[in-house]
Amino acid sequence: MIQEVPKSNDVNIDLTESTEPQCPHSMRLVPIWEMLADAISANRTRVAMIDCEQASLVCKHQEIKEYPTLWFFRDGQKTGRFQGSRNVEALTQFVAEKSTDEPEVFVKELTAETFQTELSTGLVFVKFYAPWCGNCKRFAPTWATLSRELHGHPVSIARLDCSQFKSLCEQYEITKYPTLKIFRYGDLVASYNGERTMVDLQNFVEKHTEL
Numbered sequence: 734m735i736q737e738v739p740k741s742n743d744v745n746i747d748l749t750e751s752t753e754p755q756c757p758h759s760m761r762l763v764p765i766w767e768m769l770a771d772a773i774s775a776n777r778t779r780v781a782m783i784d785c786e787q788a789s790l791v792c793k794h795q796e797i798k799e800y801p802t803l804w805f806f807r808d809g810q811k812t813g814r815f816q817g818s819r820n821v822e823a824l825t826q827f828v829a830e831k832s833t834d835e836p837e838v839f840v841k842e843l844t845a846e847t848f849q850t851e852l853s854t855g856l857v858f859v860k861f862y863a864p865w866c867g868n869c870k871r872f873a874p875t876w877a878t879l880s881r882e883l884h885g886h887p888v889s890i891a892r893l894d895c896s897q898f899k900s901l902c903e904q905y906e907i908t909k910y911p912t913l914k915i916f917r918y919g920d921l922v923a924s925y926n927g928e929r930t931m932v933d934l935q936n937f938v939e940k941h942t943e944l
Contacts, residue, residue: 843893844897849919858925862912876892
């Protein structure tokens with residue numbers, strides 16, 4: 734869902750499009766903006782639109798001088814302007830990259846040396862990925878959020894870069910990215926093949942936590 738920013742104040746929004754109703758470029762972006770909002774609804778990034786004709790003070794405060802202008806905000810501060818191709822794929826990748834600027838302090842980075850040691854600690858949910866993979870980039874914010882939501886629970890959220898540890902990924906028959914597998918004390922319990930939404934991922938982990 735696209736949020737409308739109030740005229741009177743600058744609210745805490747993540748990705749904002751500043752528009753002018755008579756601008757043809759802004760009008761062409763509207764359906765793409767709506768598809769973007771649907772595409773990233775699984776993570777916590779909020780998509781908003783500011784009508785600079787109606788909210789001129791907000792746009793002036795943000796120094797908007799051309800339309801449409803796309804900014805990513807965190808805690809009310811600009812952290813990056815989008816200047817790439819205005820299509821859903823490019824915008825989704827931009828959101829994934831900006832969202833993962835947040836430290837993934839609860840996602841454990843595995844290596845060939847630490848893999849078995851970490852898996853032996855208990856229940857570990859592992860994402861096998863590759864940095865160049867578009868689906869991995871889009872999924873990154875959800876994985877980071879999952880780690881924060883499950884912090885303190887009896888499960889570790891981890892990831893392994895298959896571009897660096899190819900032989901280890903081949904050992905677990907990783908043929909596509911991202912691939913999600915859950916382990917218990919070093920043994921593979923199950924592969925995850927459901928929807929990559931927070932609710933479904935949390936339900937999957939909770940089911941295996943209760944076993």
